[in-house]
Amino acid sequence: MSALKPVRGTHDILPGDMHRHRHVEQTAREVARRYGYAEVSTPIFEFTDVFARTLGDTSDIVTKEMYTFEDKGGDSLTLRPEYTAGIARAFISNGLAQELPLKVFCRGPMFRYERPQKGRLRQFHQVDVELLGVAEPLGDVEVMALGADFLAALGVADKVTLELNTLGDAESRAAYRAKLVEYLEGHIDGLSEESRLRLRRNPLRILDSKDEGDRAIVAGAPLMSESLNAASRNYFDELGAGLDAAAVAYRINPRLVRGLDYYCHAAFEFTTEALGAQGTVLAGGRYDGLIAQMGGPPTPGTGWAAGVERLAMLIEEPPPPPRPIAIVPIGEAMGERAIAVAQRLRGAGFVADLGYSGNVGKRLKRANKIGARAAVLLGEDELARDAATVRDLDTGDQVEVPLSDLVEHLARYQKP
RNA sequence: GUGGCUGUAGCUCAGUUGGUCAGAGCGCUUGGUUGUGGACCAAGAGGUCGUGGGUUCAAUUCCCAUCAGCCACCCCA
Numbered sequence A: 001m002s003a004l005k006p007v008r009g010t011h012d013i014l015p016g017d018m019h020r021h022r023h024v025e026q027t028a029r030e031v032a033r034r035y036g037y038a039e040v041s042t043p044i045f046e047f048t049d050v051f052a053r054t055l056g057d058t059s060d061i062v063t064k065e066m067y068t069f070e071d072k073g074g075d076s077l078t079l080r081p082e083y084t085a086g087i088a089r090a091f092i093s094n095g096l097a098q099e100l101p102l103k104v105f106c107r108g109p110m111f112r113y114e115r116p117q118k119g120r121l122r123q124f125h126q127v128d129v130e131l132l133g134v135a136e137p138l139g140d141v142e143v144m145a146l147g148a149d150f151l152a153a154l155g156v157a158d159k160v161t162l163e164l165n166t167l168g169d170a171e172s173r174a175a176y177r178a179k180l181v182e183y184l185e186g187h188i189d190g191l192s193e194e195s196r197l198r199l200r201r202n203p204l205r206i207l208d209s210k211d212e213g214d215r216a217i218v219a220g221a222p223l224m225s226e227s228l229n230a231a232s233r234n235y236f237d238e239l240g241a242g243l244d245a246a247a248v249a250y251r252i253n254p255r256l257v258r259g260l261d262y263y264c265h266a267a268f269e270f271t272t273e274a275l276g277a278q279g280t281v282l283a284g285g286r287y288d289g290l291i292a293q294m295g296g297p298p299t300p301g302t303g304w305a306a307g308v309e310r311l312a313m314l315i316e317e318p319p320p321p322p323r324p325i326a327i328v329p330i331g332e333a334m335g336e337r338a339i340a341v342a343q344r345l346r347g348a349g350f351v352a353d354l355g356y357s358g359n360v361g362k363r364l365k366r367a368n369k370i371g372a373r374a375a376v377l378l379g380e381d382e383l384a385r386d387a388a389t390v391r392d393l394d395t396g397d398q399v400e401v402p403l404s405d406l407v408e409h410l411a412r413y414q415k416p
Numbered sequence B: 001g002u003g004g005c006u007g008u009a010g011c012u013c014a015g016u017u018g019g020u021c022a023g024a025g026c027g028c029u030u031g032g033u034u035g036u037g038g039a040c041c042a043a044g045a046g047g048u049c050g051u052g053g054g055u056u057c058a059a060u061u062c063c064c065a066u067c068a069g070c071c072a073c074c075c076c077a
Helices: A015-034 A048-055 A060-064 A084-093 A137-153 A170-185 A193-201 A203-208 A212-219 A230-245 A308-314 A332-347 A360-369 A380-384 A403-410
Strands: A045-047 A067-070 A076-079 A102-111 A123-132 A160-166 A264-272 A280-286 A301-307 A325-329 A352-354 A374-378 A387-392 A398-402
Touching: A015 A102, A015 A123, A015 A137, A015 A308, A045 A048, A045 A084, A048 A060, A048 A076, A048 A084, A084 A102, A084 A123, A084 A301, A123 A137, A123 A308, A137 A160, A137 A230, A137 A264, A137 A280, A137 A301, A160 A230, A170 A193, A170 A203, A193 A203, A203 A212, A230 A264, A264 A301, A280 A308, A301 A308, A325 A332, A325 A360, A332 A352, A332 A374, A332 A380, A332 A403, A360 A374, A374 A380, A374 A403, A380 A387, A387 A403, A398 A403
Parallel strands: A325 A352, A325 A374
Antiparallel strands: A045 A076, A067 A076, A102 A123, A123 A301, A160 A264, A264 A280, A280 A301, A374 A387, A387 A398
16 A cells, blocks of 8 residues: 555546546536537636625635635635535636626636545536526526436436425525524523534524424424515415426425525525435526626526535436557557557548557457457558458457458448 | 444455455456457456554454544435
8 A cells, every 4th residue: 555645535536436426427428518508618717806795704715614715926725615605706807797698617626625525625626507687587497407317317317306496585584594493492401512512503494404303393393485575475386386387306405595695585405315414416596696696797696516426426427438449550660650550540430459569469458358359460461461450359360361351350340 | 513323445345253364256467379349267456454642462353532424303406
């Protein structure tokens, strides 16, 4: 075991895993494209304020999980812990209020100083979808439908459930918060120590506590739905009707809440039982107040993020990449000829692999190991006839093919 | 951040109630003659038994610390 280890909570993504990651990201990109979402990318770090001012000072992400550092110019920067704040910043920086509604897809690494566990890393990846400028519930329906389609395209639809709740608008939420706190204070003796702390900072979180005592108390707590004002009530009804119309199945979970302060109305999560405690695979909601709070023009927004590593663990092995054609020179003198042929095949769109050393046996062995579909053997004999021997590595059959016909001949093994 | 479990070759794992106990399978390398892979056979390389201390005549095996992974809490994707 080497002394050289990766930083805690980070890991190298080697070809096997990378294949799964790419499949997750590529599927998200493709489904998002069908919904008219254009891919964008924002920097991996931002001024610390971008996150500190928007995520809320009660969230754990800001209070203890950010990778914050001072750069050589003395600015406080933070490695992004999530994507939405960066998108909102980019929206303001680039004056994109002129282009509403704005639909974007993005992906990339996120950084959170958490205690690592399976499915919970310090550097992890998300795919993310944001819809800005649409205040109607149909906007939420669109992003949720996109999420559901994405998960279905990954083949995990039967492993996940969409849970949905409403946080109401600011007025409803404040009213509910007051009622909830009043109720919980009446049962404060039965609350866990942790929940007593949350009572002041983030009482909604107590709703999804896993502590048995808390759960018993929460079971009798007032419901958000009872505190919704007419507008919020109406919003949620329309959202449900829209999801029905889009044929997106969901389950209402009145205890579903959010750790981040900027959410309102729709809050949703696709969860699975298959990943233990890290069961949330895709989650999001509406954040109408965020952009105004950052100093931009008041702009509604909704969207979600999904964990690439978690999804990569959940999916079946994705279809393998195209099998290469191995180029096998026979004898020292054939090296240059081999690279010329390889270049020609690559230029024609083939995956061509050259091993660069060893005798014929070794090179064929390598061809076999990398899963090559066929081998192109180039020796003195073939050279004399301006030809190559093509060996089918699955059947073992081989034929001599004039170099001029090589591309055409190999097309049966791999469509260029 | 809290509590618990684990840590032996690249991988998956045996093993030692402290003294030929450093092992297996897979993988890797080489060979089984000339320009032919996959199967098979043979040989070989590779580990200071996570790291650092301590106890002991002696520790990979016991104790402590530390690091890492995993599980639950917490948090969330």
